[in-house]
Amino acid sequence: MSEVKNFMYLNRRAPYGTIYAWESLEVVLIGAAFDQKVSLMFVDDGVYQLVKGSDTSTSDMKNFMPTYRTLGDYGVRHMYVDQASLAARGLTADDLIQVEWEDWETEEEIDNIVEVVDADSVAKLMSESDVVFSF
Amino acid sequence: MKLAIQVNEGPYQHQASDSAYHFTKAALEKGHEVFRVFFYHDGVLNSTRLTTPPQDDRHIVNRWTELAEQHDLDLVVCVAAAQRRGIVDDGEAERNGKDATNIAPKFRISGLGQLVEAAIQSDRLVVFGD
Amino acid sequence: MADLYTVNKSPFEKNSLEAVIRFSTEGAAILMLEDGVYGATKGTVVESMITGAENKKFYALGSDLKARGIAEDRVIDGVELVDYAGFVDLVEANEKVQAWL
Numbered sequence: 001m002s003e004v005k006n007f008m009y010l011n012r013r014a015p016y017g018t019i020y021a022w023e024s025l026e027v028v029l030i031g032a033a034f035d036q037k038v039s040l041m042f043v044d045d046g047v048y049q050l051v052k053g054s055d056t057s058t059s060d061m062k063n064f065m066p067t068y069r070t071l072g073d074y075g076v077r078h079m080y081v082d083q084a085s086l087a088a089r090g091l092t093a094d095d096l097i098q099v100e101w102e103d104w105e106t107e108e109e110i111d112n113i114v115e116v117v118d119a120d121s122v123a124k125l126m127s128e129s130d131v132v133f134s135f
Numbered sequence: 136m137k138l139a140i141q142v143n144e145g146p147y148q149h150q151a152s153d154s155a156y157h158f159t160k161a162a163l164e165k166g167h168e169v170f171r172v173f174f175y176h177d178g179v180l181n182s183t184r185l186t187t188p189p190q191d192d193r194h195i196v197n198r199w200t201e202l203a204e205q206h207d208l209d210l211v212v213c214v215a216a217a218q219r220r221g222i223v224d225d226g227e228a229e230r231n232g233k234d235a236t237n238i239a240p241k242f243r244i245s246g247l248g249q250l251v252e253a254a255i256q257s258d259r260l261v262v263f264g265d
Numbered sequence: 266m267a268d269l270y271t272v273n274k275s276p277f278e279k280n281s282l283e284a285v286i287r288f289s290t291e292g293a294a295i296l297m298l299e300d301g302v303y304g305a306t307k308g309t310v311v312e313s314m315i316t317g318a319e320n321k322k323f324y325a326l327g328s329d330l331k332a333r334g335i336a337e338d339r340v341i342d343g344v345e346l347v348d349y350a351g352f353v354d355l356v357e358a359n360e361k362v363q364a365w366l
Contacts, residue, residue, distance in 0.1 A: 005254070033248065135176065157328075158349055161349035162356075260361070262366070
C-alpha cells in the first residue's frame with residue numbers, strides 16, 4: 001500500500017437534524033494535515049449539506065455551511081454529488097454552493113470542485129478509493 | 136490484517152457499540168491486530184465509568200475496558216466530541232476547569248487526527264454507526 | 266477484489282440496502298447486520314431487490330437474525346449466514362469496507 005491513500009468521505013445525512021454532517025466535516029478539516037488524497041461524496045439526504053442559502057440566525061444553531069466553501073483550502077480535491085439523489089429532492093446543481101480550489105504551488109485554479117455525477121460514477125469512485133469514512 | 140475500528144454511537148441506545156465490540160473481539164481471537172478503536176459522535180459515551188446498567192444486562196463500558204486490558208487495545212475518545220458531551224479526563228478537567236472526571240480505565244481522550252492516522256496505518260477501517 | 270458493504274438499517278426504515286445495491290460494483294459482498302437483517306427475510310415487498318441483484322453476494326449476521334426471531338428458513342435463498350468470525354473473514358477477503366449506515 002502506498003503512503004498516500006485515497007480517502008472518501010461518504011455523506012448521506014442532512015445537516016442540522018443530527019450532528020453527523022458537522023462532526024464529519026470536522027474530520028475532513030483535521031484530516032487535511034495528513035496530506036492524503038481527499039474526496040467527498042454526497043448521496044441521499046447528504047446532498048442537502050451543499051444546498052445554498054442556509055440561515056441559522058433564528059434557530060440558535062451553529063451555521064457550518066460556510067465551512068464547506070473553504071474545503072478547497074483543506075486539501076479536498078473533489079466533492080461529488082449523486083445526480084439521482086438531487087433530482088429525487090427536486091434540486092439541481094444550481095441549488096448547490098460552489099467551492100473553489102487552488103494549488104498554491106502550481107497556481108492551478110478550479111472555479112468549482114462540486115461535481116454532479118451519475119450512479120455508475122458514484123459506484124466507481126467509491127470502489128476506487130482506499131478508505132471510506134462513514135458517519 | 137491490521138484493523139481500525141470506528142464507533143459512532145453511544146451504548147444501549149444503539150447496537151453499534153455491541154457490534155463493534157463483538158467484531159473487535161472476533162478479530163483479536165483470529166489473531167488480527169487492532170491498531171485502534173476510535174469513539175466518535177455519541178460513541179464517546181461508551182467511555183464514562185459512571186455508567187450503571189441493571190445487573191441482568193451487559194456492561195458495555197466495562198466490557199471495552201476488559202477487552203483493552205486483555206489485548207492492550209488503544210481505545211481513543213475524540214476530544215471535540217467528548218467535550219460537547221461531557222466526557223472528561225484529568226487533562227480535560229484541568230484545561231476546562233471541571234470539578235470531576237468520568238473517563239473509564241483504558242480509554243484516552245485525544246484528537247481527531249488519531250482517527251485519520253488509524254485509517255492510514257491500518258489495512259481496513261470498519262465503521263459502526265447509526 | 267471488490268468491496269464489502271455493510272447495511273444496518275431495516276429496508277422499511279431507510280434506503281440503505283437499496284443504495285448499496287445501486288452503488289456497489291460487480292462482485293460486491295453485502296453484509297446485513299443489526300436491523301439490516303430484516304432485509305434478508307423472505308416474502309417481503311423488498312425481497313426482489315436481493316433476488317434480482319446480479320453479481321452481488323449477500324450475507325446476514327446470524328446472531329442478529331436470531332435476536333430478532335428470524336429462523337434460518339425465513340432467510341432468502343442464497344443469502345449466506347455468518348457469525349462475527351465470518352464477518353472478520355469478509356473484511357479480510359475484500360479490498361475495503363464501506364458502511365452504508
